Amino acid sequence: MTSRITDTTSGKINGVDQGGVVSFRGIPYAASPIGELRFAPPSPHAGWAGVREATQAGPAVPQPASRLERVMGPRVPDWDEDGCLTVNVHVPRHAFEGGVPRPVLLWWHGGGFSSGSGGWDWYDGAKLAELGDIVVVTANYRLGALGYLYLPEIGAANLGAQDQAAALRWVSDNIAAFGGDPRTVTVGGQSAGAFSSLSLALDPETAGLVTRVLLQSTPFGVEPPDAENAAETTAEFLRLLGLPANSADAKALRALPVEQLLSAYGRLARPGRVSPPMFPVLGGPGLPRSWSQALEDGALEGKSLMLGTTRDEATAFLAFDPDVRDLTATGAIGLLAGRLGDQAHGVYREHAARLPRATPGQVFTAIQTDALFRDGTLDLADHQAAGANPVYAYQFDYQPAGDEHALGATHCAELPFLFTTFDAYPDCPMLGRPTPAARELGRAFATTVAEFVTTGSVRDWLPYAPGTPARVRHFG
DSSP states (O other): OEEEEEEETTEEEEEEEOSSEEEEEEEESSOOOOGGGTTSOOOOOOOOSSEEEOBSOOOBOSOOOOTTHHHHOOOOOOBOSTTOOEEEEEEEHHHHTTSSOEEEEEEEOOSTTTSOOTTSGGGOOHHHHHHHTSEEEEEOOOOHHHHHOOBGGGTBSSHHHHHHHHHHHHHHHHGGGGTEEEEEEEEEEETHHHHHHHHHHHSTTTGGGOOEEEEESOOTTSOOOOHHHHHHHHHHHHHHTTSOTTOOOHHHHHHSOHHHHHHHHHHHSOTTOSSOSSOOOTTSTTOSSOHHHHHHTTTTTTOEEEEEEETTTTHHHHTTOHHHHTOOHHHHHHHHHHHHGGGHHHHHHHHHHHOTTOOHHHHHHHHHHIIIIIHHHHHHHHHHHHTTOOEEEEEEOOOOSSOTTOOOSOTTTTHHHHHTOGGGOTTOTTTOSOOHHHHHHHHHHHHHHHHHHHHSSOTTOOOOOTTOGGGSEEEO
16 A cells, blocks of 8 residues: 545645555544534634645544444444544545546434444445445534534534534535545435435535435434424533533533533433434524425425435334333334324234234334334435436345344444445444345445446436335345
């Protein structure tokens, strides 16, 4: 491997030539959010003299352990507030050397807006960039209370979303120096990252920088809080910190050890809860209006869309919950009645008929998969396709051999396949031991996504049409 130097708006950086792809890791796109910049909108990086090494990913944003460790596997903590707002850029070698500029995928990790890092080996974009002949960018954004505390009196409102907008603007301003085409940028991501991608594509402040959209397991069934609800959560968070519920004392919050903030955030979370305790706030930066209103206003018109789910999304959240495992049919219907009312019995019966071998807990979990992920995904596909926009809908069906926890094709299952980073997931329940056939499936899935990023369409795949489930492509 040899080094490669290029320019950014902040200074020169030195990356690594890995043969077919050149990678630059840990590039700051904003100043470190420490001191006076904690709980403040992202500020431009001051830059550097000389050549900055960009051979290793920067630290993750401070965060607790992931809620999905039992599904994806554990991570060794690698976080630090200082230096956490970085991007990682992976470029096909020929593009970096002056070939035709390549389309760009800016991809956001999931993790419920409380965990994850674009620098983790799970999401290393080098293989996808080389296989798909595209430029792949991953990035960090502030998480948990650091990213989504709602205290606009001190400037804290959807800071994670503001970080993402800053990273997108960094791509627009810098990606040409890496061989990328700033006029052809797909924003994509999984779960919270899909939520973020759709928000960037719909927000008038950033929509003009987005060409195409890739949405993996978007949590459509989780409604973002309004300002009033977010303020109530913030008041409870402040009480847990021992601060007045109406505190707007930025100095006190910025002086607290970050571990204390993480501890208080953890106490806000409820076991088994799918939605995180803090979430992008409707009406705040990055989410100025509801998605439904933005779509009605035509904010996504003209942008190609690829979107999909895994077959068994909700098992990631419910398969290990003994209360769900032990449900009776009556108990499951009772839980559903809180949301569905008189329709609960019919919905349960319909799903049970479709899953004749499933336990009541598994039927309940399948209903949650539809409510949280699949129904909204198909609704968006119907809406966009009705406007004659190119839409490609998929379902990821791979499940590991053995599957002792009955996860099926669970939430996050497609991620090793997209990035072909199977070896980064040792002892991972959602993946199991990947066979040669699984690795070939990864190549097919990654190639398909890259073709969409490149052209906005996919050969041998009829675009989705409203109400045509036969056009949902199944992988695995």
